[in-house]
Amino acid sequence: MATPVLDKVEKDSAASPYITVTMRIRRFNPEVSDASVWEDFQIEIDPKERVLDALHKIKWDVDGTLTFRRSCAHGICGSDAMRINGKNRLACKTLIKDINPEKPITVEAIKGLTVLKDLVVDMEPFFQAYRDVMPFLVTKGNEPTRERLQSAEDRERFDDTTKCILCAACTSSCPVFWNDGQYFGPAAIVNAHRFIFDSRDEAGEQRLEILNDKDGVWRCRTTFNCTDACPRGIEVTKAIQEVKRALITRRF
Template sequence: MATPVMDKSQSEPGAGGTATDTPYITATFRIRRFNPEVSDEATWEDFRIEIDPKERVLDALHKIKWEIDGTLTFRRSCAHGICGSDAMRINGRNRLACKTLIKDINPEKPITVEPIKGLTVLKDLVVDMEPFFQAYRDVMPFLITKGNEPTRERLQSPEDRERFDDTTKCILCAACTSACPVFWNDGQYFGPAAIVNAHRFIFDSRDEGGEQRLEVLNDREGVWRCRTVFNCTEACPRGIEITKAIQEVKRALITRRY
């Protein structure tokens, strides 16, 4: 196994300090590599870098890409836990690379980084998100109303808004869906994220499309496939109570009250 190494110069001496005073540690990142143009098989590659442990895994990936191997491929955008594009498996758990501090994942041992599960890997840490987004589109994640276009704002009480506040936090990172064992074994399952986004509108007092969404989720690949193992809730970087939302959708299907 090749081990590319990036050496970092020791810090410059400052007032009251010496050239050996440095916050940096040497950490090994073991990254799962896949390039369909080179091989049909994925391999693991180690990169040893010097980095401040208070930095994030995303910072380490940038160092590796910019200073060691420019072919390393991964998605990222805002780098602040909002866009959700850098979800990946870090030390066996789904996380956002931009929110995971190196010091919090035991840098004394090799830190494993691999793509999220259940979706086709296109290259390195990049997966095909189309099945995930298709499930999202299928639940109609937009306000549905009847009648003429309103002439004034649709008002809503704070209490009504609070009813679905938690599920408005979803950033579509797919961390929850790709942590679900049912999704791993059945790519047709809508998955937690789609159900969460359906919940956001089913329980919106201004919306009139609840019955349509419930019928979509009543499908054999819908909400009933959930086995309530809580992987999704544990994986969510936004702290959404996903399993609770799924149970509320199930209850609404049975009672038709929402």
């Protein structure tokens, strides 16, 4: 009895899920030139894959010198924030099919921070602003002997701003930050908000005075760029306005 075989014609006619995509990446290497250049890479990729997967294909199979940050690859660490088609996004959360793969997909470093190489920027000014707003719980008195309890209503007051992953997408989308790196920036204010409105914290006044500085919340021009850029959906502009209101009323 003959061994059954697959219908070769039917098998070969199955459509391939892969498409050809042009990745247009802004390259910068200070050891080679002081100027950045755009470089195109054509790759075959499933459109359901992510921009991060496309960058991996380029680095692993085409040009090992391509430099970018990434860690968890699942939208939690925030390390792969970059400008994709002119908008701040996380490469690990951006699907190829969602950004018009029929045209070249542009990828460049986020703005407002010094580019070290290719898609990697110096994050130190960003994290210094974060540290300056005291992003930790401050209480007085002796160390507690039991958990500091909090009602669900009190927790809900600052729930939105606990979602920040420090990716810098909001801060590097802010035109004020682009023009003046001394501005604290949306992410630092969001993390100050998280503790200012925490009922267990006792340093709200101190944080408000820090943000009352000329480089603090009053520099915000309410363009909503930060809210649009946040990959976690935080209402960043709303949080900044609440901090401004607390500064005026001293109620928080």
